Amino acid sequence: MELPYPRAMTTPAVPRIPEAVHRRRWAILGVLMLSLLIVVLDNSILNVAIKTISTPAPTGLGATQSELEWAINSYTLVFAGLLFSAGLLGDRVGRKKVLLGGLVVFGIGSALAAESGSPAQLIAFRALMAVGAAFVMPATLAVLMNVFEREEQPKAIGVWAGGVGIAIAIGPITGGLLLDHFWWGSVFLVNVPIVLLALALMIWLVPDSRDPSPGRTDPVGVVLSVVGLVLLVYGIIKGGELADFTDPAVLSSIVAGLVVLTAFVVFEKRSDHPSIDITYFKNKVFSAAMAVITLVFFALMGVTFFSVFYTQSVRGYSPLQTGLLMLPLAAAQMIFAPRARLVVDRIGIRATTTIAMLVLAASLLAFAAFDADTPIWILEVVFFAMGAGMAHVMTPTSVVIMQALPREKAGSASALSNTFRQVGGALGIAVLGSVLSAAYRNGIEDKLGALPAGLRDTAGESIEATLGVAAKLGDQGKTLVTPANDAFLHAMHVTAAGGAVVALAGAVVVALFLPGKPKAVRKEAGEEELASVES
Template identity: 80%
Template sequence: MTTPTAPVERRIPESVHRRRWAILGVLMLSLLIVVLDNSILNVAIKTISTPAPTGLGATQSELEWAINAYTLVFAGLLFTAGLLGDRLGRKKVLLAGLAVFGIGSALAAESGSPVQLIVFRAVMGFGAAFVMPATLAVLMNVFEREEQPKAIGIWAGGVGLAIAIGPITGGLLLDHFWWGSVFLVNVPIVVVAIGLMVWLVPDSRDPRPGRLDPVGVVLSVVGLVLLVYGIIKGGQLADFGDPKVLASSLGGLAVLVVFVVYEKRSDHPSIDVTYFRNKVFSAAMAAITLVFFALMGVTFFSVFYTQSVRGYSPLETGLLMLPLAAAQMVFAPRARLLVDRFGNRVTTTGGLVLLAAMLAAFSLLDADTPIWLLEVIFFLMGTGMAHIMTPTSVVIMQALPREKAGSASALSNTFRQVGGALGIAVLGSVLSTSYRNGIEGHLTGVPAALRHTAGESIEATLGVARTLGPRGEALVGPASDAYLHAMHVTALWGAGVAVLGAVVAGLFLPGKAREEPEGEKEPELVGTEPS
């Protein structure tokens, strides 16, 4: 492949390229806000589930919706947000997204009920959808191709930094303030990010942007919401054959099938299905989707293990998750070195196998397991993630022309978020069903009106136990045992999904590139270039 001269290849002036590392720092701050919110929420979900005035008394299904309302709106709008960035300018879209995210955060902090929290989390997801793809699109336009893998590695390491800061920050806030502070903390960060963005970040756009696809957006969001609702409802009822559950789940699948057919026939689709003709691109997308399916579901239950079963505070829980984030920060920027030596297939497959092993290791944890074993598991999980995220992100971003960077970023993040949403829904439902089956035999002494509620989650059981006084103390031990069994089952499901991802990566991702350049091949991290 011929290399264009520098003046033709650059999309922005040389003066901007000299500021590219400072620009990367601002982009990482914007990314930090989006990721920080979810990592903070991870340690706050137990507090939010406690009755007022400490929390909102949210049930497990409401907690899942508080997470998934954000995720589904985020995922449903990502591709449209990427196209708007390509059309209107990435900087403008970034600034607008940050502003909406900040407003949503302030409203979420003042929520008076779980329903209000779910609605305002959706507003936050709306804003975040315009932030995430634009950060990576700007990055691809201020770094030359040879520096892009390094920059993307640092960008991915920023995710690890957010995962590290989030739980600790959330724990500190919950130790000193009310639960809403975990959302209010986003506001000053948004203000700083907007100021730096106006000062430093250049604007860029696609000279030939795609047309918007409102019908596709509506179909994708409606289909995903119906599917996820059915899955969560099935877990809540411990009955996936319930007519409402079947109607919702099958209806969601039907709408998603219509969405795919519509996108294939549309001349301006939200998702260009021709991208998936490249098997390397498709394999990278499948791997990243399966990884987040497994990881998000397991992260959801690990917080209840540390706080409800082991008795750690939110701050202590945040500190316990530090090894996972530290490993990502250390290894994500260096993952490209392993790819250079061993190739994409070996690096990504190895990361997925390691992640699967650590998810399976959760099935060995009990109420009195030495806590350092959990720390080792978290560290190795982070190591595996680092060696999956960086190479697959580079494959996805470099498989499309630079002008389509917003679309490539949006597509990557869409599948990542959809994978995470389905992981929380499916694995959360497995957790709910297993827990209810394990605790039901111990609820005979609970008043009939409270029995169904008490079986929804460990926090619901413990909450009912507190209202029963001395009679309720007999429920504490069985609740812990039932939760541990449910966690073990769910962890093995997650491990199985990660193994499936390893199989996909091992079969379809490229191996180590040859030394000699070839006209129809890019380096090892690059999929087939569209003509």
Template identity: 75%
Template sequence: MSTPSGGPPAAASRVPEAVHRRRWAILGVLMFSLLIVVLDNSILNVAVKTIAAPAPEGIGATQSQLEWAINSYTLVFAGLLFTAGLLGDRIGRKKVLLFGIAVFGAGSALAAMSGSPAELIGYRALMGFGAAFVMPATLAVLMNVFERDEQPKAIGIWAGSVGLGIAIGPITGGLLLEHFWWGSIFLVNVPVAAVALVAMVLLVPDSRDPRPGRLDPVGVLLSIVGLVLLVYGIIRGGELADFTKVSVLAPLLGGVAVLAGFVWHEKRSSHPAIDVTYFKKPAFAAAVAAIALVFFALMGVTFFSAFYLQSVRGYTALQSGLLIVPLAAAQMIFAPRARLVVDRFGARAVCTVGMVLVAAGLAAFALFTAGTPVWVLCVDYFVLGTGMAHIMPPVTVAIMQALPREKAGSGSAINNTFRQVGGALGVAVLGSVLSASYRGDIESHLGALPAGARDAAGESIEATLTVAGKLGPAGAPLVESAHDAFLHAMHLTALGSAAVALIGVAVVALFLPGRTPAAKAPQEDRPATREPAARG
């Protein structure tokens, strides 16, 4: 993007040498900060079975409460991402990052001590509040300590840290659950957050928009209200497995209306919070859509795969975590190198192939049974990770380099907002398909149970297995029926996930730039200006 007229000379846009010399160490700190956010979600995925167990092993959370333990975090996180990005641009990204890490650490400590599902849901929301200030700030700082030619490499490494979190999370969670109580999966975040805070104070420079202009309180308020209503409607629809009820349609349509009002306001404001005309650029809009679609497909599968591995296959939390390592390993291997493939073949070809791999990996779940060989699972997770590693870095680069450098916080917030909304929609829609299909299949096998037990047993596979366990040997046929019903539901959900990924294939194939435009970006299209000196 060209430097705006009236801006400082080009030399002022360069990274201060003192910051430039330690840019890789700064990236390491940013990855560490991002790691605790990713770590938390990946740990929770392997712990859902334990948390669902009755006290004292767990807290007796139902499947609906488990979804809310995930989605309360998502609701607050997605609702505040855009606002947190704007605040970082205005008051300083380092300040916002420090604040977010501190709140996230405090929320983790409280979540570890939760005595009920309701408390866990509330403290997870507090963790989401802190994470909303962490995620956009890490990417915004990255864009401000690396020059444009090194940004794709740095973003690839940043994206690879997501894979690292996915790998470490389940293994760490499994080890903790084998030796400690379920709350330890949250308590482990506290020392990590403390180390991240110290490292940020010592190494990370502060940066902000040198000319932020007037605040747009109306736009900020509309963005928060619209996103919260939209994500709440999505989550509520998934919880009820019905998107036609008034309690679902009201927040959904209200959120869409408020966000439409946000766009209308931003287009007419003399000091908009975000320039919405960027969405008129096909490459930018396609990159944002690709992020949303891939996370829609993936988050739904991530949610049910934990039950498949533990409830159907009988693996422990640690074993389940180890089985997901190939997905993470593929991201760590390929994400930092994705820029090299993009330079050779172009973002369109690379992301299209990546989306095809994701669709194929998701569709493979429709073939899995209770006896599918472990190596087949590992290969499929590796395929999924490889596909994601060739989607996330290129589309993130496309989004971040489309905006001026001083608006890096806003760009990062857009990237992460669409990712979170897509993920929430995936859990809600695909989760509702899974639940509805499972209940429909299992109900015919619950006739011999008392009415109260029948209702409870039909809620989820874990609930069914709990009731079957209380029946002793007589419960064996019910266990088999539960496995069959879940596998059928999983197959339907996997096919739905793959169909969404195929929509992503069409989007990136039609609208992302090919090799020539990406390779011949003019030198004058440098990011807009930044402060000539970083503040520690």
């Protein structure tokens, strides 16, 4: 989506924004942040709920690890696939209409997800929520650009971006509080009243706007990208579920996904209205920054996935306690992200991001040394270090991405950055989740020999499945608890080491391709600051 930047005014005394809109601009920003909050909040709430959802009914849905991965990735993949087309549709038919429609779809999907009777239903309704979210996120920033004058845009976008950090911070705690007092579906149902409030305020306060020269949508590109990613991710998750990546079904799905994604790239190169302009990636600096964003979210989402089972299943913490344990990760991002530029100014982009990626790699490697009684303050230090590392990667790379392309392409660059974050996170959950699943199954298999064949297969799926079977067997099942914990810890160590290797690969990429000292500040006041927060 191309975000409309205001053209130079021939008569500076006349404001571009109508006076009635200008007077209520900060109230409009509050409504936009509320809309953005529920989109981001839902994913961060889900992080602490996945263990509960994996618990057998009536407490949860008895979802397997692969089903949990799909519950997360069905949202992520649909969101990433529709982001560009949703932005273009908003430009064409009006951003307010698209925002309202997106919120309605998101609210309906949330209500249905809360009442899901099976993991399959949850996966489908999460995908529906993603359709709504894809229309909300790009439209919020586009509306913001049309209600603030240029001199106030950096401040407004800074507040907007801060809302994302707030949602990341309060999501796990909110999820923990809900799960401590209500059933698992409450983490989705909580979205509905927020959606209703946002809709009412938006109808009342937010003006409509559209691009007078909107781009064309790319339905073929959208279908190819989503289908290719789903086939690839399905194969990866299935390989982890079977603990066999040479299985014909696994290999055929992965190969088919890669073929479709190749067809997507070829189609986009030849299209006169592509979703993704492949020529952007001829710029090595731009490509390197995108690769690093993908790798960071690959590692982060994978770690978040297994750390919830570590804190709740192995350590015995409640969902609320788990949410509180994750606070240092969000707090570090909120503290260091606005200050990362000071480090960049002193030592340069390449040095800052390389050191940050090494900090991330070390943080991931620390999980490979955790056991069932590691002092919890060490986990808190590791989470804080991860957040600080992420802040010093995301802010400089965002600036690099914006500066690597012409200013009129800033909207596309922002959308691309969001898309690659989502894809990186989806692949991280799929790949690292599959490594975790395969390693756990291999570690627990020889401890399940005394169980009936049917129970043996069920118990080998995940630590929650093993503990669920153990609970049903009563005293006889108690002998499975320690082997389950040991097998999970071994699987977590293997997975964490894999994540650390990915972070090290990112360190190599930034060390080789990102620029050193930042370029001179642009002439237009605030422009560089705007670039640093847009994506």
